[in-house]
Amino acid sequence: MNDVILRARGVRKRFGATEVLKGIDLDVRSGEVLCVIGPSGSGKSTLLRCFNHLEQIDAGRVWMDGELIGYEQHGPSGHVLRERRPRDIRRQRERIGMVFQRFHLFPHRTAVQNVMEGPVAVKGLSRVQAEKQARELLDHVGLADRADHYPGQLSGGQQQRVAIARALAMEPALMLFDEPTSALDPELVGEVLGVMRDLARSGMTMVVVTHEMGFAREVADRVLFMDQGAVVEAGTPELLFTDPRHERTRAFLSTVL
Numbered sequence: 001m002n003d004v005i006l007r008a009r010g011v012r013k014r015f016g017a018t019e020v021l022k023g024i025d026l027d028v029r030s031g032e033v034l035c036v037i038g039p040s041g042s043g044k045s046t047l048l049r050c051f052n053h054l055e056q057i058d059a060g061r062v063w064m065d066g067e068l069i070g071y072e073q074h075g076p077s078g079h080v081l082r083e084r085r086p087r088d089i090r091r092q093r094e095r096i097g098m099v100f101q102r103f104h105l106f107p108h109r110t111a112v113q114n115v116m117e118g119p120v121a122v123k124g125l126s127r128v129q130a131e132k133q134a135r136e137l138l139d140h141v142g143l144a145d146r147a148d149h150y151p152g153q154l155s156g157g158q159q160q161r162v163a164i165a166r167a168l169a170m171e172p173a174l175m176l177f178d179e180p181t182s183a184l185d186p187e188l189v190g191e192v193l194g195v196m197r198d199l200a201r202s203g204m205t206m207v208v209v210t211h212e213m214g215f216a217r218e219v220a221d222r223v224l225f226m227d228q229g230a231v232v233e234a235g236t237p238e239l240l241f242t243d244p245r246h247e248r249t250r251a252f253l254s255t256v257l
């Protein structure tokens, strides 16, 4: 078995009175593609956000490459509140690329400028180096001929592929995808899933929240079903899709398959 790259234990998160994550345990191994499925509101996005310092967890632990990235902020007997220094947070975030439902590209920058931005600003690459790398990445996602276009001149699928290239430009050890095709017109979904499939085949470690069951079935090494803030079950796509153990999984699958 490959090394565990991301480990979560007992992760809890509440918003006000609502407990959104109720003790999540999760291991992501190097090179693995883990697809997370589950009904809307089950906590999938929140879970990903906890891996990237976009949310602070209330209890539990998250490690990336063996280093704590999230930990409980307070305990029953008033544990010391510890905050990561901004520098540590930046360093840890650099290891994780994230692609959202919405692309969040800078509208007044071309595709290649969007992809270059992080490596220049954060990694200190020269503009020449960064542009060369950005053009290669855009080529990989099938957009060599769109590199100098502005987001407004690109389709949703093309913009999402730019967003993927932009995340990859930081050379992350782990890529998180949060419903990357949900905002796309149906005819544009395939091109984005194709890029993600290629990325998976190249050995990238990926956690993908998706409603695309065909993709999960074909590309995932493991599928994890979440409901109401908990992991109900996880297993190979064959097992989870054809022989789910839990009634809740069966009920969910019957609505989406």
Ligand code: ADP
Pocket (backbone or CB within 6 Å): 015, 020, 038, 039, 040, 041, 042, 043, 044, 045, 046, 047
């Ligand atoms: P999913 O991605 O599975 O649809 P989310 O993680 O987005 O689920 O949301 C889980 C629950 O947490 C939902 O009930 C949602 O309304 C709530 N929630 C998410 N983010 C916030 C927030 N920032 N403040 C309050 N409630 C939130």
Ligand code: MG
Pocket (backbone or CB within 6 Å): 044, 045, 046, 178, 179
């Ligand atoms: Mg979500």
